Amino acid sequence: MKIGFIGAGNMASAIVEGIVQKGFSQPGDIYLYDISAEKVQAFAEKVGAHALNDPQEVIKTVDTLILAVKPNVIKGVLLEAKDAILQNDPLIVSIAAGTSTEAIYEVFETDKPIRIVRVMPNMNAMVGEGAAAVCGNTSATKEDVATIIDLFNAVGKAWPLEEKYFSIFTAIAGSSPAYTFLFIDSIARAAVKNGLPKDIALEMATQAVLGSADTLAHSKENPWTLIDRVSSPGGTTVAGIVELENNAFISTVIKGIDATIRKDEELGKK
Numbered sequence: 001m002k003i004g005f006i007g008a009g010n011m012a013s014a015i016v017e018g019i020v021q022k023g024f025s026q027p028g029d030i031y032l033y034d035i036s037a038e039k040v041q042a043f044a045e046k047v048g049a050h051a052l053n054d055p056q057e058v059i060k061t062v063d064t065l066i067l068a069v070k071p072n073v074i075k076g077v078l079l080e081a082k083d084a085i086l087q088n089d090p091l092i093v094s095i096a097a098g099t100s101t102e103a104i105y106e107v108f109e110t111d112k113p114i115r116i117v118r119v120m121p122n123m124n125a126m127v128g129e130g131a132a133a134v135c136g137n138t139s140a141t142k143e144d145v146a147t148i149i150d151l152f153n154a155v156g157k158a159w160p161l162e163e164k165y166f167s168i169f170t171a172i173a174g175s176s177p178a179y180t181f182l183f184i185d186s187i188a189r190a191a192v193k194n195g196l197p198k199d200i201a202l203e204m205a206t207q208a209v210l211g212s213a214d215t216l217a218h219s220k221e222n223p224w225t226l227i228d229r230v231s232s233p234g235g236t237t238v239a240g241i242v243e244l245e246n247n248a249f250i251s252t253v254i255k256g257i258d259a260t261i262r263k264d265e266e267l268g269k270k
């Protein structure tokens with residue numbers, strides 16, 4: 001399958017490196033276009049992919065076209081690419097946050113079916129540990145969605161998800177890396193307050209959170225069972241858990257997620 005990218009920034013580079021490394025694609029089957037020709041040329045050379053100077057050429061060549069530009073430019077990119085897409089009929093994949101499959105289809109001003117798949121990835125794709133939700137519009141086939149799930153499994157884990165749940169996914173996977181960084185920094189800051197230097201405290205807190213996520217991911221237990229396992233009677237951990245809950249830890253996290261979902265829904269309506 002020939003895959004094209006319009007926009008070859010952070011996310012596209014992570015995806016390309018992942019799909020080549022995991023053997024999902026041969027580098028020679030990847031075609032890249034970016035507004036910054038020099039940048040894309042250097043990246044294409046590094047991975048052995050093709051850098052083209054014209055987005056229309058990419059569209060003519062590929063079976064799957066991944067739109068990896070920022071949401072504020074995606075409409076302009078689609079307007080420019082519209083005729084070539086209608087003629088060549090590639091599978092359109094958008095990773096633009098907050099941009100629905102319907103909003104993409106509307107740009108074409110046509111009754112012709114266009115296969116559109118929407119993906120919400122997250123920044124951890126850059127270390128091969130991303131989380132991505134994938135949905136297709138009514139014209140996209142089950143195979144189209146399955147192929148794109150396979151593709152995003154090369155840079156982490158991907159799940160099929162109805163588009164109506166994308167705002168929730170955006171909060172729990174798109175934005176949650178930021179909440180996790182905040183949590184890790186808070187742990188390290190507490191260590192600094194108690195006398196440990198910040199750099200080593202941050203390294204230790206990061207490793208502890210990384211290991212905890214890994215333990216949970218490999219465990220068949222639910223989080224509360226694991227919490228009970230590290231909470232000895234009358235011990236240190238339970239004292240901390242009770243104090244966190246005295247300060248409404250759970251409902252504070254839920255309020256943060258709720259605010260993210262509301263904001264995403266609000267932006268999606270604009």
Ligand SMILES: NC(=O)c1ccc[n+]([C@@H]2O[C@H](COP(=O)([O-])OP(=O)(O)OC[C@H]3O[C@@H](n4cnc5c(N)ncnc54)[C@H](OP(=O)(O)O)[C@@H]3O)[C@@H](O)[C@H]2O)c1
Nearest residue numbers: 007008009010011034035068069070071095096097121123
């Ligand atoms: N990064 C994340 O963690 C993340 C998470 C979820 C979703 N996403 C989505 O992924 C998409 C890409 O994000 P990113 O972080 O990879 O952004 P990025 O690093 O800024 O990459 C976008 C690339 O597109 C280029 N570009 C701008 N206008 C263009 C045009 N008209 N034609 C072709 N290329 C153009 C940009 O060049 P210039 O830099 O010169 O403008 C840049 O190289 C966004 O829609 C974002 O919502 C990203």
